[in-house]
Amino acid sequence: xSGTTETSxxxxxxxxxxxxxxxxxxxxxxxxxxxxxxxxxxDLAVPHGVVLGMLGPNGSGKxxxxxxxxxxxxxxxxxxxxxxxxxxxxxxxALPRVGALVEGPGFHPFLSGRENLLRSAATxxxxxxxxxxxxxxxxxxRVGLAAAAGRKYRAYSLGMKQRLGLASALLVPRELxxxxxxxxxxxxxxxxxxxxxxxxLHAAGTTVVxxxxxxSEVEATCTHAAVLHKGSLVTQGELTTLLxxxxxxxxxxxxxxxxxxxxxxxxxxxxxxxxxxxxxELTEVDSPEVIATLVHAGVGVREARRGxxxxxxxxxxxxxxxx
Amino acid sequence: xxxxxPTATHRSSAPLGRVLLSExxxxxxxxxxxxxxxxxxxxxxLIGTVVALTGGPSPGDGPALLASVAGxxxxxxxxxxxxxxxxxxxxxxxMVAADALAGESAHGTLRGLLLAPVGRVRLVWVKATGVLVxxxxxxxxxxxxxxxxxxxxxxxxxxxxxxxxxxxxTGAIGRVALAAGWSMTQMAGIGAIALAVSALxxxxxxxxxxxxxxxxxxxxxxxxPALEWLRPFLITTDLYAVADVLRDPIPTGDLITGLWRxxxxxxxxxxxxxxxxxxxxx
Amino acid sequence: MKRRSVALxxxxxxxxxxxxxxxLTLPAGAAKPDLPAIEPEELVSSAMTARSPEMAGTIRVxxxxxxxxxxxxxxxxxxxxxxxxxxxxxxxxGRHRLTVPSEGGEKTVVDDGDTVWKWSSTERTVTKYRxxxxxxxxxATTPAETARHLIAKLRESxxxxxxxxxxxxxxxxxxxxxxxxxxxxxxxxxxxxAIGAEKRIPLRVVVETDGARQPALKAGFTKLSxxxxxxxxxxFTPPAGAKVTTPEAPERTERARxxxxxxxxxxxxxxxxxxxxxxxxxxxDGPKDPRDLxxxxxxxxxxxxxxxxxxxxxxxxxxLTADGRLAVGAVPEQVLTGAMGAPx
Numbered sequence: 001x002s003g004t005t006e007t008s009x010x011x012x013x014x015x016x017x018x019x020x021x022x023x024x025x026x027x028x029x030x031x032x033x034x035x036x037x038x039x040x041x042x043d044l045a046v047p048h049g050v051v052l053g054m055l056g057p058n059g060s061g062k063x064x065x066x067x068x069x070x071x072x073x074x075x076x077x078x079x080x081x082x083x084x085x086x087x088x089x090x091x092x093x094a095l096p097r098v099g100a101l102v103e104g105p106g107f108h109p110f111l112s113g114r115e116n117l118l119r120s121a122a123t124x125x126x127x128x129x130x131x132x133x134x135x136x137x138x139x140x141x142r143v144g145l146a147a148a149a150g151r152k153y154r155a156y157s158l159g160m161k162q163r164l165g166l167a168s169a170l171l172v173p174r175e176l177x178x179x180x181x182x183x184x185x186x187x188x189x190x191x192x193x194x195x196x197x198x199x200x201l202h203a204a205g206t207t208v209v210x211x212x213x214x215x216s217e218v219e220a221t222c223t224h225a226a227v228l229h230k231g232s233l234v235t236q237g238e239l240t241t242l243l244x245x246x247x248x249x250x251x252x253x254x255x256x257x258x259x260x261x262x263x264x265x266x267x268x269x270x271x272x273x274x275x276x277x278x279x280x281e282l283t284e285v286d287s288p289e290v291i292a293t294l295v296h297a298g299v300g301v302r303e304a305r306r307g308x309x310x311x312x313x314x315x316x317x318x319x320x321x322x323x
Numbered sequence: 324x325x326x327x328x329p330t331a332t333h334r335s336s337a338p339l340g341r342v343l344l345s346e347x348x349x350x351x352x353x354x355x356x357x358x359x360x361x362x363x364x365x366x367x368x369l370i371g372t373v374v375a376l377t378g379g380p381s382p383g384d385g386p387a388l389l390a391s392v393a394g395x396x397x398x399x400x401x402x403x404x405x406x407x408x409x410x411x412x413x414x415x416x417x418m419v420a421a422d423a424l425a426g427e428s429a430h431g432t433l434r435g436l437l438l439a440p441v442g443r444v445r446l447v448w449v450k451a452t453g454v455l456v457x458x459x460x461x462x463x464x465x466x467x468x469x470x471x472x473x474x475x476x477x478x479x480x481x482x483x484x485x486x487x488x489x490x491x492x493t494g495a496i497g498r499v500a501l502a503a504g505w506s507m508t509q510m511a512g513i514g515a516i517a518l519a520v521s522a523l524x525x526x527x528x529x530x531x532x533x534x535x536x537x538x539x540x541x542x543x544x545x546x547x548p549a550l551e552w553l554r555p556f557l558i559t560t561d562l563y564a565v566a567d568v569l570r571d572p573i574p575t576g577d578l579i580t581g582l583w584r585x586x587x588x589x590x591x592x593x594x595x596x597x598x599x600x601x602x603x604x605x
Numbered sequence: 606m607k608r609r610s611v612a613l614x615x616x617x618x619x620x621x622x623x624x625x626x627x628x629l630t631l632p633a634g635a636a637k638p639d640l641p642a643i644e645p646e647e648l649v650s651s652a653m654t655a656r657s658p659e660m661a662g663t664i665r666v667x668x669x670x671x672x673x674x675x676x677x678x679x680x681x682x683x684x685x686x687x688x689x690x691x692x693x694x695x696x697x698x699g700r701h702r703l704t705v706p707s708e709g710g711e712k713t714v715v716d717d718g719d720t721v722w723k724w725s726s727t728e729r730t731v732t733k734y735r736x737x738x739x740x741x742x743x744x745a746t747t748p749a750e751t752a753r754h755l756i757a758k759l760r761e762s763x764x765x766x767x768x769x770x771x772x773x774x775x776x777x778x779x780x781x782x783x784x785x786x787x788x789x790x791x792x793x794x795x796x797x798x799a800i801g802a803e804k805r806i807p808l809r810v811v812v813e814t815d816g817a818r819q820p821a822l823k824a825g826f827t828k829l830s831x832x833x834x835x836x837x838x839x840x841f842t843p844p845a846g847a848k849v850t851t852p853e854a855p856e857r858t859e860r861a862r863x864x865x866x867x868x869x870x871x872x873x874x875x876x877x878x879x880x881x882x883x884x885x886x887x888x889x890d891g892p893k894d895p896r897d898l899x900x901x902x903x904x905x906x907x908x909x910x911x912x913x914x915x916x917x918x919x920x921x922x923x924x925l926t927a928d929g930r931l932a933v934g935a936v937p938e939q940v941l942t943g944a945m946g947a948p949x
Binding site (some may be wrong): 386387388389390391394395405407443444474483485486487488489527555556563566567570572574576580583584586587588591592593594595596597598599601602 | 608609611612613614615616617618621622625626627628629630650663682704706707708709710711713722724726727729731828838840842843844845846847929
């Protein structure tokens with residue numbers, strides 16, 4: 001019945017196969033193109049139900065890792081596992097429950113958005129023939145393309161194309177959704193919508209892997225993060241743990257940054273200037289002591305707040321260590 | 324509620340019929356493919372009209388086969404096949420084969436198909452079917468329009484064979500069907516090779532260039548006396564044998580050789596496509 | 606790995622396809638058969654007595670006569686080197702059909718026992734002959750006698766031998782070899798005729814010339830079926846729209862102009878070209894006037910017999926004089942000029 005398909009978009013899937021602890025996992029994954037090493041020894045683990053952000057600059061191996069994980073590319077060495085099935089040998093068993101948008105949306109310009117989606121839907125094993133049109137309509141509505149569904153794909157804007165790609169990944173209720181740079185080409189409103197979709201998927205228990213070179217995006221949407229740099233996995237884990245690994249610190253807006261920094265350094269308190277403020281590490285001292293030091297030195301304190309290391313710092317730190 | 328719900332079939336592949344149908348719809352919805360079919364349909368009408376108006380080339384002038392169209396309309400479909408077989412039909416075939424894998428790859432849609440998933444070997448079968456259907460349609464359009472034009476414009480109530488015998492209408496149509504069927508196998512052979520090239524590249528133009536360029540090179544190689552040993556390998560060697568259906572009795576030798584050769588080409592082409600697609604990084 | 610094994614299997618499939626193509630290059634050659642020994646006399650005599658069987662066959666003619674490239678003559682023409690294929694049918698009772706296919710056309714000759722029909726598809730013409738007037742009747746001697754006579758005649762100038770066996774179009778055959786005696790002034794080295802062991806019909810003729818590895822001429826069956834043939838094949842009805850002509854038998858008058866000088870392998874045929882270029886010649890996808898052609902490809906020569914042009918090929922020469930006399934033979938140039946000057 002069509003009623004079933006319309007509600008299916010947010011349905012939770014309970015058929016977690018066998019003993020699979022992770023939604024996706026790789027061991028020693030490696031890919032070389034000739035002498036170029038694209039990915040080396042990546043041990044990625046994506047627990048069920050998380051939203052994992054894959055971070056790294058362009059060319060860091062995010063997309064290659066995702067392509068190997070989905071069986072699109074054969075690894076040079078190492079193994080991968082998707083929803084408990086070995087990749088690439090049995091990837092076909094996992095893929096019906098995996099939605100993916102890899103390397104941008106791919107559609108035919110001479111077909112309309114709806115026709116393109118119908119073509120994708122026809123190849124979806126989980127969809128019954130009678131449910132194709134309903135699933136397509138639901139997916140189009142979900143990404144806000146219902147009004148433009150009849151227009152030819154070639155007339156779509158970059159953002160609309162991206163949304164159609166997302167719609168194709170969400171045609172069927174998925175256990176795992178892999179989105180490679182989903183906000184590419186989207187305006188701020190579009191970005192917000194994607195974030196909402198990811199949040200909805202997360203709420204429904206779907207595991208999501210999002211790759212991005214935009215740190216703010218990962219920070220805003222993810223529960224977990226994995227950082228890739230030059231083909232290697234630098235770190236991975238829960239986002240909160242990662243963020244705290246930078247240590248507690250205090251951000252002080254002072255009347256005179258230079259004088260303040262001097263005063264703190266004289267007392268042996270580690271600090272640096274950042275964005276017109278002072279970031280002071282609270283590893284050996286506490287906040288009152290910092291403020292007292294500054295006030296004693298005749299530096300006015302306009303504002304002081306507990307600072308959290310943002311992802312950018314951690315990223316800069318991590319990639320510096322390895323390079 | 325019954326025990327089966329439409330969304331939870333838990334298969335690892337969509338029903339083959341549905342995927343095939345979707346593929347055929349895709350091939351036949353493409354404006355350029357439809358234009359190609361329309362153009363092929365116009366050819367016999369054009370040739371037939373010219374022959375009917377001018378009375379055809381005088382004996383010894385122009386292609387000998389064309390001269391036999393005058394007043395002998397059922398030769399028209401076969402003449403058109405002979406004329407299109409060397410370049411136009413292969414071009415249409417290569418165009419569809421180019422779209423099938425290289426074009427999908429260029430549009431990024433090949434990833435989508437593999438992620439659905441459509442199994443890699445199954446994908447080759449689906450794509451091969453799409454190319455085959457378009458090839459069959461191309462030849463059939465020429466044959467059908469050719470027969471109709473022959474009957475209406477040139478006018479004839481039978482077929483005078485090259486051997487000087489006269490076949491009744493049914494026999495003549497049988498000969499046209501035989502020529503069309505044989506021509507389809509040759510184009511299938513070329514299409515299979517084009518599909519293999521299509522699996523190797525992501526530039527559809529490369530497929531066109533390799534297929535059409537290859538046929539031209541084959542034609543040249545076949546003319547060189549020093550390379551006579553190569554001739555049995557070239558699909559161009561017996562392409563002209565399709566005109567043998569106009570002889571009476573039909574000399575079957577070259578037609579059967581051509582059939583066997585086309586079969587080998589199909590086997591090579593499809594095998595190479597499967598081999599490539601099974602390991603291709605997408 | 607699964608995908609690798611799929612790729613491997615598929616590669617094997619491609620290899621099988623290549624093998625299939627290679628199969629097309631293999632000649633259908635069979636080993637030389639073992640046949641009971643036979644004397645040349647007996648072989649020739651049995652070949653002479655053999656009844657023309659009911660048959661359908663394809664004959665391939667490989668021609669390497671070494672004629673100079675003729676301007677205006679297409680490659681496929683039997684005049685220039687190359688291969689051509691003929692198809693022949695016979696009902697064993699004097700009715701025959703012969704077709705000479707060309708690209709996009711065909712010439713068909715049907716002898717229905719009464720009338721000879723010649724059809725040309727490119728010209729859409731039918732030529733009708735009544736062969737009775739010119740058909741020669743066989744001498745009243747028995748075929749065996751004729752054979753003995755023929756062999757005796759051949760032995761004057763040649764060695765006649767049976768040289769092993771051959772397989773032609775899948776049939777066992779004896780190879781009859783005629784070699785000119787050393788005294789013969791000919792450019793031919795030998796003529797081999799394969800005669801079918803069963804029906805004693807000639808299956809292949811090979812002409813070898815001096816100093817060449819490839820035969821100058823090789824004509825033989827590539828396919829032969831000795832089954833009863835459809836009688837429809839030996840009937841001919843001119844198709845609608847064809848031009849039917851009935852020429853007067855010209856052979857009689859032409860024959861009078863022919864003369865043979867010399868004997869055996871040295872024989873030279875002397876004849877005279879008609880004053881008017883034959884009308885048929887022009888449409889025969891060749892040049893219009895043989896004199897023009899001779900002027901273009903021949904070497905000018907002269908002697909006490911006059912002036913002319915000589916064309917020399919691997920298998921013989923031809924001499925055409927300015928006044929239209931023609932001498933042809935499988936002989937070197939001097940023999941030809943000598944024959945031209947020979948008194949009548």
